[in-house]
Amino acid sequence: MDPNSPKSWSIHTRQEITAKYQILEQVGSGAYSDVYRGRRISDGLIIALKEVHDYQSAFREIEALQILQRSSPNVVALHEYFWREDEDAVLVLEFLRTDLASVIGEAKKRGQGSLSVGEIKRWMLQILNGVEACHRNLIVHRDLKPGNLLVSDDGVLKIADFGQARILLEHNNVASDNEQQPYEQAVSEQQSYVNPSLELIDKEEYFRGLDQFKPQNVHHDEADKETNSCLATCCTASDLDDDPFKTSSYSCQLEEGGGEYGALGPLTSCIGTRWFRAPELLYGSTNYGLEVDLWSLGCIFAELLALEPLFPGVSDIDQLSRIITVLGNLSEDVWADCSKLPDYNTISFGKVESPMSIGSRLSHRSADEVSLVSKLLCYDPAKRATTTELLQDKYFLEEPLPVPVSGLKVPSTKNRQDEDSPGRVYEYEDMGSDSDLDEFGTFKVTTSNTGFSIQFP
Incomplete structure (x- = not known):
């Protein structure tokens, strides 16, 4: 130009x-x-x-x-x-030249056990402290993953890449594009919606309180459905072409906001990076809060423990399939409100008689480590442990204790360069959204007066 x-x-x-x-x-x-x-x-x-x-x-x-x-x-x-x-x-x-993904990559090269329990605990505590600060200020990051957790030369971990973050307001709603500010005003004023009096509360009250910050489901008109692009990490024009879900809410929805200066709009399910995306988002939810970050934390912690991603799906359907294989089928028995998810009745899987369990995926880790991850990776968002609860978990208080930050091994070289963050050097392979369904073989499509459903084996 x-x-x-x-x-x-x-x-x-x-x-x-x-x-x-x-x-x-x-x-x-x-x-x-x-x-x-x-x-x-x-x-x-x-x-x-x-x-x-x-x-x-x-x-x-x-x-x-x-x-x-x-x-x-x-x-x-x-x-x-x-x-x-x-x-x-x-x-x-x-400027931070490396990230947690590089830490994991270097540890994997050295072999299982190369990250001591004390090191793992210190990395986890730093992540929890950063996310707790976000959640204390009612900020949901929505793209937590190792590549967005930058690391300084002296071992301090810092959460970065807030381009997908949303601020959940204390005024009984989420910021809406219906109240957009003019460009100059939005840039110059930069209002901060902090709740300085937010105190620690019990978990039931915590999640009840979140309900007031969740938006109502948003209905887009036909013009919105014809959009050719979503978030860069989610959909591109090719994802929507010839998409069998194009008439369903399962297709990636119009990114939040509208027009050139749509800064804050209604929530969308089309956010985050697939391997760390909560199941409610994969089922099309637009009514969620801080809990989606908690699921991402569980995936990050599992990767720290295993040095491998827990759910490395190659498409959104495959992502759901991998989760179900480990946790079992999503039903109202495990989450009473799951049937309210937009695509719950559209996408179904065969009955998983014997789920693998998180413990089997972390077979070389202790019961306390498996328990910590399990507290985050559960279907019902309200049952996921909060950052405050996890910071007080006995796992961090028992021997071996977390090492000092100065005792952490920080990679001296970069892995593959990634695109959006300062110092971000890690990139997961092929984590966009579905572009075709060939890899799944046969599947059953049932049509009705209200739409269709797809069942996978």
């Missing part, structure tokens, strides 16, 4: 940025952002410059990070940002 055009898309043409920062090299590139390693001219500090090409991703990340700046040392620091009309947002972030 011509650098002299009104919207240059190039960080190198922004004098307000180049006057303060020396741009050293590009370290990541993706559909929604480009990331550069840079140096602050005033003091030589190495930083990351993240140029975000998508308005709503930039808005969400800036707002979430502003709220969280003083909440936890385990959230990436936002030094400042540049944003004006007709330009992309550029976030100046602390």
Whole structure:
């Protein structure tokens, strides 16, 4: 693009940025952002410059990070940002050259047992502290995975990539595009919706309280259904072409918000990365809260323990199938409200008589470790342990105790470069949404006056 055009898309043409920062090299590139390693001219500090090409991703990340700046040392620091009309947002972030995915990858190369129990506990505690800060401020991250957990050279883990985050308001609703701010006002005001008086409460009250923050199901008109793209990590135009689910809510829904400046809209199920996506999202739920992060935590912890992803699905249907193989069929016996999920009656699987169980997938780990993961990986969102509960779990208080942060092994080299985060160097293979169903062989389609259902063997 011509650098002299009104919207240059190039960080190198922004004098307000180049006057303060020396741009050293590009370290990541993706559909929604480009990331550069840079140096602050005033003091030589190495930083990351993240140029975000998508308005709503930039808005969400800036707002979430502003709220969280003083909440936890385990959230990436936002030094400042540049944003004006007709330009992309550029976030100046602390530079972290590696991530938890690289930690896991290096440990896998060394072999089983290369991560001590004390190290695993310290990594888990840092993750929990960061997510607890998010949830304390009613921020749901919605894309927790090892590649979004950055690690400093001295072993401090920090949650990053808040472009999919949502802030659940204390005003009995979720921010809606029906109340969009003008572009200039949205950029300049950056309101923070923190509940400073949020206190620890028992779990039943905790999840009852979340109900008031969940939106009602959103009905999109026919024009919305014809959209050619969703979130970059979820759907592309090819995913929707010839999709047998195109007339069903199972098809990825229109990304939240609408129009060029749709920053905050109704919730969507089309978020996160498949291997870490909660089952209610896979069944099309748009009525959820912090609990989807808790499921992701369970998948991350299981990967730390096994050095392998727990549910490495190659498509959304395969993802559900893998979960059901381990946990058993989703029914009202295990989650009373599961039949309310948009696609519960559309997609069904054959009866799993003998589920594998999480314990069998973590056969070399202790009962306490299996118990910790099991507290997060359950179908009923209300039964998932909260971050506050997990931080008080006996597992972290018993020998061997968590090692000091200084005792953690931090990879000295990067794995494969990923696209959106400063220092993010890990990429899971093929975790978009379904583009075809050939891999599943035969399946049964039943039509009715109200639609159709698909049953997999």
